[in-house]
Amino acid sequence: MSEAGSIVWPSAQEPLWRLEWRLADSPDQEGIVIRSARYRDHQVFYKASLPSLRVQYDGPCGPYKDPLNYNNAQPTARCPNQRVCVxxxxxxxxxxxxxxSYHRIGAYRLTHRWVFWEHGWIMPRLYSAGLQCNYDHRHHAYWRFDFDIDNAGRDLAFEYNTYTPDIGWGPGWHSKPSEITRRKWPSSNRRWAVMDLDSSRGYFVLPGPNDGVADAFSTSDLWVLRYRSEEDLYGRQGSAAADGLSTHLTGEDTNGRDIVLWYCAHLGHSADHGGDDWHGIGPNLAPFGAW
Ligand SMILES: [Cu+2]
Known part of the structure; x- marks a missing residue:
């Protein structure tokens, strides 16, 4: 079973956002998938998803890889007859x-939410409560953003740091012309962007205030990859112990190509806060250029 739909929002007369969504069942495990998302009639995503959610405990439990799919989703009071609530x-x-969508996996309660704003911002979010084991632990959520700004191709990724001079992309910005992984670096206000080289429209990828930084278990925060259809595994990549993304990092050219960004947020949860403490993570995606 699955649930799917398409949305023209807020109305057909004022179509700010057009997108398709789908929550598939096992063996897929990538949460609610957003497809063919367009803002003001310009394409933003070919696909956006949450294909990996790994948890590491300080005590003798796990690690776990929690599958977000239709099978463990449940209706909520807001939408009592559906598992995906729009x-x-x-x-x-x-x-x-x-x-x-709201999911129950073991002792965990998880809400996976996409928010699309009329001003173009996108807020992917994961909220978690529940203790599988009574130990401190960290949830690592991996979003996969298959951007196609103004359609596939001609896209380029960028990184901002306060210490970078203006080398042609504006103060602080440099490009990432081949596949690479990066870590967050809050002291230089590090952030990322993807831009279509023809239209100069793009999106910033802004780390959220609770998104943490990579650690020895979950070793990267951002991946810039060239799009390859065979690298979309519907959440079936990696394992509880490893994200499995390094196999996609082969040094391919990403300079004005069809590219995919993965972004990881790391949520620390201390056991002494108990199981009813909800906490959330996720980046903000903000448009730039003339939309
Ligand atoms: Cu937790």
């Missing part, structure tokens, strides 16, 4: 579209 709301005067 809703609109207004916050700080701006309208937003929410697409979310």
């Amino acid at each position: 809703y609109s709301y207004t916050s700080n005067g701006f309208r937003a579209l929410g697409v979310e």
Whole structure:
């Protein structure tokens, strides 16, 4: 079983966002998949998903890889007849579209949410509560953003650091013309972006305030990869012990290509906060250029 739908939001008369969503069942494990997302009639994503969620405990439990799929999703009070809940709301005067699912895996309660704002921001989020074991642990959520800004190809990834001079992309920015992994570096305000070289439209990838930094178990925060269809494994890549992404890092050219960014957020959860403590992670994706 699965659930799927397509959305023109907020209305056909005012189609700010057009997208398709799907929550597939096992063996897929990538949460709610967003496909063919367009903002103001310009393509943003070919596909966006959450293909890996790994947990590492300080005590004698795990590690685990928690599959987010239809099988362990449950209806909620907001949407009692569906496992994927689509809703609109207004916050700080701006309208937003929410697409979310609620999952139970062992003792964990997990909410996977996509928020699409009328001003173009996208907020992927993962919220977690519950203790599988009474030890401190870290949840590592890996989002896969298959950007196709103004369609596939001609995209290039960038990184910002306060210490980088203006080398042609604006103060602080340099390009990533081949496959690479990166770590967050809060002291230089490190952030990333993807831009279409023809239209100069793009999206920033801004680490969230609770997203943490890579550690010895989950060793990277960002991957810039060239799109290869065979590298989309619907969440079946890697294992509890390893993310499995290094096999995709083969030094391919990403300079003006069809590229994929993976982003990892790391959520520390201390056992003394108990099982009812909800906490959330996720980056903010913000448009730039003339949309
Ligand atoms: Cu936890």
